[in-house]
Amino acid sequence: MQTIRKREGFEGQRAIVLPKKILEVCGYTPPVNALYITDIGFYPRAAYHYRERPNGISQNILIYCTEGKGWLEVPTGTYNVSPNEFLIIPADMPHKYGADEKSPWTIHWVHFKGLQAPYFGALLSRQFKEFVSYSPFLDDRIRIFDSIFKALESGYSLDNLTYSNISFAYLLASFSFPEKFASAHHTLEKDAVDTSIEYMQHHLDVSLTLEQMASAINLSVSHYSSIFRKKTGYSPVVYFNHLKIQHACQYLQFTTLRINEISVKVGIEDPYYFSRMFTKIMGISPQEYRNKKG
Known part of the structure; x- marks a missing residue:
């Protein structure tokens, strides 16, 4: 406790x-x-x-x-x-x-x-x-x-x-x-997957289709899905959902917004679907998470 x-x-x-x-x-x-x-x-x-x-x-x-x-x-x-x-x-x-x-x-x-x-x-x-x-x-x-x-x-x-x-x-x-302590750090050029993840992060408040994600970086759906899964180990849609839930955790931890309001803010109109997705990814419900971290 x-x-x-x-x-x-x-x-x-x-x-x-x-x-x-x-x-x-x-x-x-x-x-x-x-x-x-x-x-x-x-x-x-x-x-x-x-x-x-x-x-x-x-x-x-x-x-x-x-x-x-x-x-x-x-x-x-x-x-x-x-x-x-x-x-x-x-x-x-x-x-x-x-x-x-x-x-x-x-x-x-x-x-x-x-x-x-x-x-x-x-x-x-x-x-x-x-x-x-x-x-x-x-x-x-x-x-x-x-x-x-x-x-x-x-x-x-x-x-x-x-x-x-x-x-x-x-x-x-x-x-x-x-x-x-050494201080040598170098900035690496972003590849297509990095660019796609950045695109996802800027669109957490909306629902994106696989086609929209692929189109944003000018790749075919099949090629995009292949290179994304190869680098991250996840499909683009599953990865995008993880980012949404991570963002939802911030709202639960640091705001008093209601769960249905948070659902809308992460681009999920159906709060029941949001709660099921949250529970599947985090292992506890949104309300349990808020109570635990509050």
């Missing part, structure tokens, strides 16, 4: 909670099962942000504060958190944390699991002796975080999961070994 003092979101916030079925895939698929993200987000100036979990949770938690202040309470004591400090909470450890009332923190946060998660937790906390540590601000670290978020935001293909979670290990290394 967790207690949250503020239900509303924070202006500019972003968050992704991976579906249960995707996490099951992560749990048994090498190399992802070594270390994988379950939740990830960014909360700017998160006034009244507060979490209390008397029994902890099954994931490890990393929170990186870039501005403002916050605090952490674990069984070993209470710690203040300042800019350019990160906190690590091992799985199953009881904890509380929150934003400073006068200067609320801006945070990048990740929940993670995996076979190697305990090792990374021990590394980041110096064998569970330091739960809050300083690490100098590095632009490249934020760029890696953003690239991980963007990859997961683009869907849950095995390529995206593998890339984001291998990158996540690199992100964790930037906190443990900041002096050794």
